[in-house]
Amino acid sequence: xxxxxxxxxxxxxxxxxxxxxxxxxxxxxxxxxxxxxxxxxxxxxxxxxxxxxxxxxxxxxxxxxxxxxxxxxxxxxxxxxxxxxxxxxxxxxxxxxxxxxxxxxxxxxxxxxxxxxxxxxxxxxxxxxxxxxxxxxxxxxxxxxxxxxxxxxxxxxxxxxxxxxxxxxxxxxxxxxxxxxxxxxxxxxxxxxxxxxxxxxxxxxxxxxxxxxxxxxxxxxxxxxxxxxxxxxxxxxxxxxxxxxxxxxxxxxxxxxxxxxxxxxxxxxxxxxxxxxxxxxxxxxxxxxxxxxxxxxxxxxxxxxxxxxxxxxxxxxxxxxxxxxxxxxxxxxxxxxxxxxxxxxxxxxxxx
Numbered sequence: 302x303x304x305x306x307x308x309x310x311x312x313x314x315x316x317x318x319x320x321x322x323x324x325x326x327x328x329x330x331x332x333x334x335x336x337x338x339x340x341x342x343x344x345x346x347x348x349x350x351x352x353x354x355x356x357x358x359x360x361x362x363x364x365x366x367x368x369x370x371x372x373x374x375x376x377x378x379x380x381x382x383x384x385x386x387x388x389x390x391x392x393x394x395x396x397x398x399x400x401x402x403x404x405x406x407x408x409x410x411x412x413x414x415x416x417x418x419x420x421x422x423x424x425x426x427x428x429x430x431x432x433x434x435x436x437x438x439x440x441x442x443x444x445x446x447x448x449x450x451x452x453x454x455x456x457x458x459x460x461x462x463x464x465x466x467x468x469x470x471x472x473x474x475x476x477x478x479x480x481x482x483x484x485x486x487x488x489x490x491x492x493x494x495x496x497x498x499x500x501x502x503x504x505x506x507x508x509x510x511x512x513x514x515x516x517x518x519x520x521x522x523x524x525x526x527x528x529x530x531x532x533x534x535x536x537x538x539x540x541x542x543x544x545x546x547x548x549x550x551x552x553x554x555x556x557x558x559x560x561x562x563x564x565x566x567x568x569x570x571x572x573x574x575x576x577x578x579x580x581x582x583x584x585x586x587x588x589x590x591x592x593x594x595x596x597x598x599x600x601x602x603x604x605x606x607x608x609x610x611x612x613x614x615x616x617x618x619x620x621x622x623x624x625x626x627x628x629x630x631x632x633x634x635x636x637x638x639x640x641x642x643x644x645x646x647x648x649x650x651x652x653x
Contacts, residue, residue, distance in 0.1 A: 302421070302454055303315065306335075315457045327402065329404075343406060343426050344426065345359070345430070346417065346428065348412045348413065349410055349411050355608075360615060362430050365469075366461075366468055369389035369392060370590075375591050380648050393615060397620075397621060410616050417429070422439065434576070437569075440454045458583065469588065471583070473590075502550060510546075511550045513559055514542070518536060520536075561573075595650040598646060603638070603639040607640055
């Protein structure tokens with residue numbers, strides 16, 4: 302996400318490469334994009350959250366763009382952690398240079414997730430690296446604050462690295478899970494009944510009911526999309542029902558049969574169509590985590606501790622508190638604390 306007004310004020314185009322991202326961040330910091338005559342802006346807004354690795358943070362996105370893989374990378378049939386790759390270090394050097402030059406918010410190590418949008422909305426920072434849906438979230442906040450305000454949010458796709466490679470970082474493809482307790486479902490026959498019910502939630506009628514509600518009561522179908530019926534007590538009641546039931550929806554993205562919400566304006570419709578177009582294009586260059594389905598004993602018992610070692614070292618490196626050797630030492634510490642066991646166990650699962 303990028304502030305469109307700042308791009309226009311400086312005569313800049315949307316970035317296509319990581320070098321473009323750097324140049325725009327520099328321009329947003331040094332060239333007075335808001336035109337107030339003061340040096341009070343910067344480029345990239347980076348939050349503390351998520352304070353871990355492999356969580357689709359801006360750091361993870363950059364690492365994937367640079368060619369480090371997605372959490373893990375396969376080399377000669379074996380899996381290695383992404384953070385052990387030279388491209389990962391290059392991505393941190395990129396970020397470190399941005400921090401040293403003031404192109405990133407000074408509080409990048411402490412800015413909490415709930416305040417991530419504030420510098421963008423308040424005209425302090427101009428770029429956020431996150432999922433496409435984030436652009437809609439920021440635009441909605443702007444409209445809520447001022448319905449007549451011009452939408453200043455524009456977004457682009459994943460960026461090419463210096464070698465001209467396009468590596469798109471996908472999300473995990475799932476969000477949460479449904480657990481069936483043995484205390485309530487005691488027999489195999491009962492389990493099959495529950496699974497049958499959950500399977501039926503993928504049917505078109507169930508998807509529409511759980512996602513949209515009741516047609517003609519709390520929504521209408523307009524141009525093949527769902528448009529909420531507002532300012533009606535009955536509609537509001539059923540809309541609240543839909544929200545409460547959403548947790549049991551299957552959300553199988555390959556078979557979306559419910560109605561997508563109709564954007565409120567033509568501009569929002571254009572943004573939505575662009576978002577779908579970029580998502581479709583990203584499938585061609587998506588870098589998937591080859592170990593996403595593996596669960597190892599070491600990660601179950603020591604995963605949080607191991608992740609913290611790398612997460613802390615990453616922030617220290619970007620902040621200039623440790624150098625390349627300090628980063629290498631942190632990786633060795635990670636290995637000695639159980640990381641090597643994690644690599645071995647992950648590869649054993651990968652072979653089988």
